[in-house]
Amino acid sequence: MPLHFELVTPAKLVRSEEVHMVVVPGTEGEFGVLAGHAPFMSTIADGALKVYKTENGAPEEIRITGGFAEVGDAGLTVLAEHVEG
Amino acid sequence: MASLKELKGRINSVKSTQKITKAKQMVAAAKLRKAQAAAEDARPYATRLAQVMASLASKITVSENSPKLLAGTGSDKVHLLVVANSDKGLCGAFNANIVKAARVKAQELEAQGKTVLFYLVGRKGRPVIRREYPDQIAHMFDTSDVRYPGFNEAERVADELVAMYEAGKFDVAHLFYAKFRSALVQEPTDQQIIPVPAPKAVAVTSDAVTEYEPDEEEILAALLPRYLKTQLFGALLENAASEQGASMTAMDNATRNAGDLIKKLTIVYNRTRQAAITTELVEIIAGAEAL
Numbered sequence: 001m002p003l004h005f006e007l008v009t010p011a012k013l014v015r016s017e018e019v020h021m022v023v024v025p026g027t028e029g030e031f032g033v034l035a036g037h038a039p040f041m042s043t044i045a046d047g048a049l050k051v052y053k054t055e056n057g058a059p060e061e062i063r064i065t066g067g068f069a070e071v072g073d074a075g076l077t078v079l080a081e082h083v084e085g
Numbered sequence: 086m087a088s089l090k091e092l093k094g095r096i097n098s099v100k101s102t103q104k105i106t107k108a109k110q111m112v113a114a115a116k117l118r119k120a121q122a123a124a125e126d127a128r129p130y131a132t133r134l135a136q137v138m139a140s141l142a143s144k145i146t147v148s149e150n151s152p153k154l155l156a157g158t159g160s161d162k163v164h165l166l167v168v169a170n171s172d173k174g175l176c177g178a179f180n181a182n183i184v185k186a187a188r189v190k191a192q193e194l195e196a197q198g199k200t201v202l203f204y205l206v207g208r209k210g211r212p213v214i215r216r217e218y219p220d221q222i223a224h225m226f227d228t229s230d231v232r233y234p235g236f237n238e239a240e241r242v243a244d245e246l247v248a249m250y251e252a253g254k255f256d257v258a259h260l261f262y263a264k265f266r267s268a269l270v271q272e273p274t275d276q277q278i279i280p281v282p283a284p285k286a287v288a289v290t291s292d293a294v295t296e297y298e299p300d301e302e303e304i305l306a307a308l309l310p311r312y313l314k315t316q317l318f319g320a321l322l323e324n325a326a327s328e329q330g331a332s333m334t335a336m337d338n339a340t341r342n343a344g345d346l347i348k349k350l351t352i353v354y355n356r357t358r359q360a361a362i363t364t365e366l367v368e369i370i371a372g373a374e375a376l
Contacts, residue, residue, distance in 0.1 A: 027298075041296070
């Protein structure tokens, strides 16, 4: 089951796609989000999100600063002030 | 009665003014579309952040230990008016309206015995406010070095505001900008930004218990400055769209006025020309009859 992942900056919606897993560098430690994760909110340390499109594929890294993650019924939403690349 | 040559000169000068206003109108129309698209793109972030803030705010109670940005300093003696203007003119009463709204508020606050300070964003509001409140301008933020005020500017303004707030330079901040209703209507708006007004609680859609990391209060403290930035950014975008809208309308009017003026001047020109010809003919005929 894919996870719905959204990355939003103040300027625009950067991505909105179905992925396998996202590893998020939370301020109190990294956590991975798969589909069906319990509702969760966390601030994010400045660093790289690792997006796994498929189970065994290599992760794609997106560097963000000033982030905040929200996991809900709709999937994972990352609000970031700045996104690199 | 002006001479033919003078009239011709005036018609030509009005014509070239009309060319300028027409060009500016078309530029504004193109930029307006761009500004509206930018405002549109900024919406998802703002709504999501507002939702998160609302759900957090409903979970904690505001007390003395709450972050100062939410709870306030405990007094309301010093008010800071953040006035967002444009850097360029040729947009009708756009800047004047915003400044007027700020001035009305300032007079109202001063009548209540409060101290009023100004924080000016953009160039066009400066001369007016500097003339009336020469010693009350806390800072003038310059946006003339960037083409379109963006999130970076909003971020810098927010950081400065928070620093000033934490240094105890003011207690309450209001933001003045023009809300974009349509190309014809821009509404000068007064919005309190510090202390952050608690977002309206929305109905919780899911009854699952959300976990927080770190706890609610710390997340809220981290999100408050970001919320402020988003609001400033939103205001800057609205302002940019409003400026182009106002400019479009003002230039449309100017172009039309120039057209009317050219018509009138042309009629006067033709009449004068005919009068001159008639006089000449009368002179010739009179001369011929005298022979």
